[in-house]
Amino acid sequence: GQQVMQIPQYQHVQEGEDFTTYCNSSTTLSNIQWYKQRPGGHPVFLIQLVKSGEVKKQKRLTFQFGEAKKNSSLHITATQTTDVGTYFCAGHQGAQKLVFGQGTRLTINP
Amino acid sequence: DAGITQSPRHKVTETGTPVTLRCHQTENHRYMYWYRQDPGHGLRLIHYSYGVKDTDKGEVSDGYSVSRSKTEDFLLTLESATSSQTSVYFCAISETLSEQYFGPGTRLTVT
Numbered sequence: 307g308q309q310v311m312q313i314p315q316y317q318h319v320q321e322g323e324d325f326t327t328y329c330n331s332s333t334t335l336s337n338i339q340w341y342k343q344r345p346g347g348h349p350v351f352l353i354q355l356v357k358s359g360e361v362k363k364q365k366r367l368t369f370q371f372g373e374a375k376k377n378s379s380l381h382i383t384a385t386q387t388t389d390v391g392t393y394f395c396a397g398h399q400g401a402q403k404l405v406f407g408q409g410t411r412l413t414i415n416p
Numbered sequence: 417d418a419g420i421t422q423s424p425r426h427k428v429t430e431t432g433t434p435v436t437l438r439c440h441q442t443e444n445h446r447y448m449y450w451y452r453q454d455p456g457h458g459l460r461l462i463h464y465s466y467g468v469k470d471t472d473k474g475e476v477s478d479g480y481s482v483s484r485s486k487t488e489d490f491l492l493t494l495e496s497a498t499s500s501q502t503s504v505y506f507c508a509i510s511e512t513l514s515e516q517y518f519g520p521g522t523r524l525t526v527t
Contacts, residue, residue, distance in 0.1 A: 312458075315456070339514075339516075347520075348520055348521055349459065349516075350518070351515035351516065354514050394459065396459075401513060402464060402466060402472075402513060403464065404449075404516065405461075406451075406459040407458055408456060409458045
């Protein structure tokens, strides 16, 4: 079945540094979604990318969808302590099922 | 946050006992999902529902069953709990097959 791999598994940065997590699928994705989970919380939807090569920005967060629609990335510029959490990518397997990556846990030294 | 509640929020049970987790939504969304979350595995789909009495298996469905008799309720049953089913269970809902909204989670410990 479809696999979605996410790297790195952990990332520790100094506040103010940039952060990037990468997502790779074994198959072409119809779309890619990104979620954030704060420590002790539940996943919260951030964004969905649909088009090949699509780039979307949310303030300091930049999301990219690869040209082949098999990879994606999330980049955070100038991290803040509020960015702490685990970031998940997810791609659709068939119309109704999402397959999640393992997540990248971001910790920040203030 | 979307109107999703899960009950119980925490449960400790013994190996071999049946356990039922409940997900309740007030959003009238069509799709409902049960995931488990374990360190190093992200979120893995157990079962999902695409309508009342319409359900299908996910990638880790062995040992679990589900029922959806009303739009607002989706029940997950562990028929005979095992220690490998110790996990955090999340329910999610979706209307459009785009974003999913997650409940607060249930932490289950099987001793």
